[in-house]
Amino acid sequence: MKQYQLGLILLFCHLVFILNAQKVGSVGSEVRNGKVYVHYLVDAKFYNEFNISLYVSRDNGQTYIGPLKEVTGDIGKVNKEGWKTIVWDPMKEMPFVSETLIFDVRAEIIRNKPMQSFFMMFVGNTTTYFGLRAGLLGRVGFYAELRGNLMAMNTGEFSYQDGTVDYNQPGYYTFTGSNGYAAFSALVGVNYQPAKKFFLYLGAGYGKEDYLMKIDEFSYDGDINIGSSYVKYDQYSHSGVEIDLGVMYRIKMLMLSGGATMINFKTFGWTAGIGISL
Numbered sequence: 001m002k003q004y005q006l007g008l009i010l011l012f013c014h015l016v017f018i019l020n021a022q023k024v025g026s027v028g029s030e031v032r033n034g035k036v037y038v039h040y041l042v043d044a045k046f047y048n049e050f051n052i053s054l055y056v057s058r059d060n061g062q063t064y065i066g067p068l069k070e071v072t073g074d075i076g077k078v079n080k081e082g083w084k085t086i087v088w089d090p091m092k093e094m095p096f097v098s099e100t101l102i103f104d105v106r107a108e109i110i111r112n113k114p115m116q117s118f119f120m121m122f123v124g125n126t127t128t129y130f131g132l133r134a135g136l137l138g139r140v141g142f143y144a145e146l147r148g149n150l151m152a153m154n155t156g157e158f159s160y161q162d163g164t165v166d167y168n169q170p171g172y173y174t175f176t177g178s179n180g181y182a183a184f185s186a187l188v189g190v191n192y193q194p195a196k197k198f199f200l201y202l203g204a205g206y207g208k209e210d211y212l213m214k215i216d217e218f219s220y221d222g223d224i225n226i227g228s229s230y231v232k233y234d235q236y237s238h239s240g241v242e243i244d245l246g247v248m249y250r251i252k253m254l255m256l257s258g259g260a261t262m263i264n265f266k267t268f269g270w271t272a273g274i275g276i277s278l
Helices: none
Strands: 006-008 012-015 023-032 035-043 049-057 071-073 076-078 082-088 099-111 117-124 130-137 140-148 158-161 172-192 198-218 225-233 238-251 254-263 267-277
Touching: 035 099, 049 082, 117 140, 117 254, 130 172, 130 267, 140 198, 172 225, 172 238, 198 254, 238 267
Parallel strands: 006 099, 012 099, 158 225
Antiparallel strands: 023 035, 035 082, 049 076, 049 099, 071 082, 117 130, 117 267, 130 140, 140 172, 172 198, 198 225, 198 238, 238 254, 254 267
16 A cells, blocks of 8 residues: 655645634644644634535645545535544645645635524513513514513502691492502513524613502491492603513523513613523
8 A cells, every 4th residue: 555645835725804803823734644634723703614625725726626525524505613523634635745735714704794583572570470472583683572460450540648648438438458550661672692592682661560458448428339440650650661671591402591671760670581492
């Protein structure tokens, strides 16, 4: 069997496209067990995808042969940054004796922006514990969000201020001890993808958190219960512009989120969510 000796020089990298800071650079090669190992570095945006091919020159770079077929490793579609290696078996493709070879790693950008996908999540916090957020993910996307609770549509017929209820009906009332927030939120917003699995979101809309205290009403004539109503505790009730912000994290199809929400910059609450992206 003939002994093959490959005299290799520093590799050159040809880029079909170079955009911003993304690049593919070649760093060197080596021969081991009759095979050529070509090493190159992918330094690109997380959403880039490349089609990598390998060419070789036997005439000091005047012409190139390829793309080479007897190759394995990080060849073809590549979508992760970092150090990569292509393994070429020259004895299967073009047997030769001692030569100086110049390799050309060619990287064609076939995706230059994040893929868009629809997402839907169940979201909530301690006051609006039923909620749905849905929208489109991408480098820049959008969403709409609705949250509420079982008392969301209740309203206070009377108000409580400075220890006094403005009760103006004939008869009297007693507090039942059944208190809670009537709350809902309706928002729209945008999301931004700064990294492969992370999304930041910011939204605005209308929110209401009315603290209601239930009362039973009675007539003076026979102390008859004539119904029930709600008293709104004004000091602990807020409504108006709501701001919603936080982060979403994607694991394959699973979506997780955590954030904060504020109404008129007077209330503050944490939000959490879980859902899917398609």
